Amino acid sequence: MRKTFFNRPELRHAELDAPRLVPAPGAGNDEADKAAPETTWRRVHLGLGRWIYPLALMAALIVAWEMVVEGFALPRYILPSPSLVGLTLWEKWPIFLAHTWVTFQEVVAGGLLGIVVGIGLALIMFFFLPLEKALYPFLIASQNVPVFAIAPLLVVWFGYGFLPKVLMAAIIVFFPITVSSLDGLKRTDPDLVRLFRTMGATPAQMLWKLRVPAALPALFSGLKISAVYATIGAVIGEWVGAGAGLGYLMLSANAQLRVAEVFGAIICLTPIGLMLLGVVILAERILLPWQRIARESRIGRRFELQP
Amino acid sequence: MNGIEADSALVVDSLCKSYATRSGAYPVLQRVSFTVPRGAFVSLLGPSGSGKSTLLNILAGLEPADSGVVRVLGRPPHAPLPVAYMQQKDLLLEWRTVWGNILLGAEIKSRAQRDAMAEQARELLREYRLEDFADVYPAQLSGGMRQRAALIRTLLCEQEILLLDEPFGALDALTRRILQRHLLHVWESMGKTVVLVTHDVEEALLLSTRIVLLSNSPGRVVDSLEINLPHRVRAQSTELLRLKTQIYRSLGHDEENIFQSA
Numbered sequence: 001m002r003k004t005f006f007n008r009p010e011l012r013h014a015e016l017d018a019p020r021l022v023p024a025p026g027a028g029n030d031e032a033d034k035a036a037p038e039t040t041w042r043r044v045h046l047g048l049g050r051w052i053y054p055l056a057l058m059a060a061l062i063v064a065w066e067m068v069v070e071g072f073a074l075p076r077y078i079l080p081s082p083s084l085v086g087l088t089l090w091e092k093w094p095i096f097l098a099h100t101w102v103t104f105q106e107v108v109a110g111g112l113l114g115i116v117v118g119i120g121l122a123l124i125m126f127f128f129l130p131l132e133k134a135l136y137p138f139l140i141a142s143q144n145v146p147v148f149a150i151a152p153l154l155v156v157w158f159g160y161g162f163l164p165k166v167l168m169a170a171i172i173v174f175f176p177i178t179v180s181s182l183d184g185l186k187r188t189d190p191d192l193v194r195l196f197r198t199m200g201a202t203p204a205q206m207l208w209k210l211r212v213p214a215a216l217p218a219l220f221s222g223l224k225i226s227a228v229y230a231t232i233g234a235v236i237g238e239w240v241g242a243g244a245g246l247g248y249l250m251l252s253a254n255a256q257l258r259v260a261e262v263f264g265a266i267i268c269l270t271p272i273g274l275m276l277l278g279v280v281i282l283a284e285r286i287l288l289p290w291q292r293i294a295r296e297s298r299i300g301r302r303f304e305l306q307p
Numbered sequence: 308m309n310g311i312e313a314d315s316a317l318v319v320d321s322l323c324k325s326y327a328t329r330s331g332a333y334p335v336l337q338r339v340s341f342t343v344p345r346g347a348f349v350s351l352l353g354p355s356g357s358g359k360s361t362l363l364n365i366l367a368g369l370e371p372a373d374s375g376v377v378r379v380l381g382r383p384p385h386a387p388l389p390v391a392y393m394q395q396k397d398l399l400l401e402w403r404t405v406w407g408n409i410l411l412g413a414e415i416k417s418r419a420q421r422d423a424m425a426e427q428a429r430e431l432l433r434e435y436r437l438e439d440f441a442d443v444y445p446a447q448l449s450g451g452m453r454q455r456a457a458l459i460r461t462l463l464c465e466q467e468i469l470l471l472d473e474p475f476g477a478l479d480a481l482t483r484r485i486l487q488r489h490l491l492h493v494w495e496s497m498g499k500t501v502v503l504v505t506h507d508v509e510e511a512l513l514l515s516t517r518i519v520l521l522s523n524s525p526g527r528v529v530d531s532l533e534i535n536l537p538h539r540v541r542a543q544s545t546e547l548l549r550l551k552t553q554i555y556r557s558l559g560h561d562e563e564n565i566f567q568s569a
Contacts, residue, residue, distance in 0.1 A: 195398050199412045199415045213400070290446065
C-alpha cells in the first residue's frame, strides 16, 4: 500500500504541529521576499558604513591637516603636523602610557563613586518626597556652578593627589545619573502599579519586580552621558594641580610650547571615554536584552498565530 | 433577598462614588446594586461615561467607594475580594519573557506558589497555543498573543472571580472572536465567576449569562437581563435580536427614533 498522508499518523501530527509559527500579516512572506535585497544592502551598509565613512573622513582630515601645516610652513609650536604628533607618541609612549594609566584610574574610581552616589540619591529622593522637594532645586543649582570653580577648592582641601580628581569626576557624573534614575523610577506606568496592587504585592516586590526594572533603561541613558563626562572631571582636576595624569602632561607640555605632546595627550584621552562607553553599552545589552529585541521587532511583529 | 444572596458570589449594594472637580463633586456611580451568582458570567454594559471602569476598580480594591458595600458571601465583610483583574491594556512586563509574565501573580504570592503553578502554566500555554513562545519577550508578540498571555496571567492568579475591563477592546474583530471563545472555554471548564465590563452590546450578548445595564453619567443600573440560551446557538438566535433591541431601548437608543430623526 502506498504511504499517504492519511495512513502515516506521525506525519499527520507533524502537519498539525508545524504550521503554528507563521510570519505576521504585516511581515508576511511576500513582503519579506520583496524586502530581501534591500535588507541585504542595509546590512552591508550598516556593517561597513558604520566604520568606513567616519574612517574616511578622519583620513581626509589628517591629510588636509598635514597639507595645511606643510603648505603654510606653520611652526611646530603653533600647529604640529599629524606626522609629528604620531612620531612624538611613538617615541615617548612609555610616558604617555604612564599618564594615561593615572587618568584612567581617576576616571574609573570617580565614575563608580558618582554612580553609587547618584543612584543612592535618586532612591532616597524617590522614597522621601519632602527630601526630593528640598533637594531638587539645589541639585539643579549645583549644575549652574562651573566645575572649574570647585576644582581649586578641592585642591585646597584634599591636596594634589588622587582623591580630588576622583571627587571631581564623581561630581560631574552623579547629576545625570540622579536625574535619569529618578525620572525612570517616577515614570513607572501607574496601571502596572495598580496591577501589582491587585496582586497583593509588598512594597519591596513593587520596588524590585516593577520600579527598578522599569527604571533601568532611563538609568542607562544617564550612564552613557556619565561615561563620556567622567573624563572631563578628571582632566579638570589635573589641570588645577597634579603631579601626574594626562591633564598634567597637557599643561606642562603647553607651557613649554611642546604642542605635539598636547595633541598626543588629547589622543590618549579619547579611548578612555570610548572604553567606558563601550562597557556601559555592553552591560546594557547583557542586562536589558529585551530592549534591543523590542527595538528590532518594532519593524514588524515577529510572530502571528494562526487562528 | 436572602434567596438571591444564597447563591451569589458577589453582592454589590448601593455603591456611590463621586469625584471632586473644581465645580464640586461629580457623581460617577449612583446607588449601584447588583449580584453576581457564583459561576455566572455577568457583563456590565453601558456607554462610555457610565462609570463602568470606576465600578470595576472599586471591586478590585483599587479605589474606595464613597458609600455602599461590596462583599463576597462566606467571607468577612472587609476582607480583600478574591479577584483577578485584567484591563484593555495587556500590561505585560516588557523585561520579562512570556513565562515570567504569566507566573507573576503566583510569584508575588511566594516562590513555592510559583513552582507549584508551573505545570498548570505549561498546560495553559499549550491550550492557548503559546507554548513555543514561553521564552519570548512581549515586544515580539502580536496584539492577540499579548492579550492571551495577559489572560493566562490573570487565570494563574488563582482567584475565584475574574474582573475584566474591556479586555478585548483593542483587538481586531477576528482576534476578538477567538479570544472570546477562549474566555468562554475558560469560564466553562475552570468554573470561574466572570465580571466583564464592556460597551460592546454584541459581546455582552454572546458571552454573558446576565447583563447589567448602566446608564450614562452618573452610572445607575437601569436594567438587568438574564440570558439562558446555550452559548453555541446564540449567534443564530432570534431571541438575541429581541434582547438587543431591548438593550438599546433601555439605554435610550431606540433604533426607530434614530432613523426617524435622521
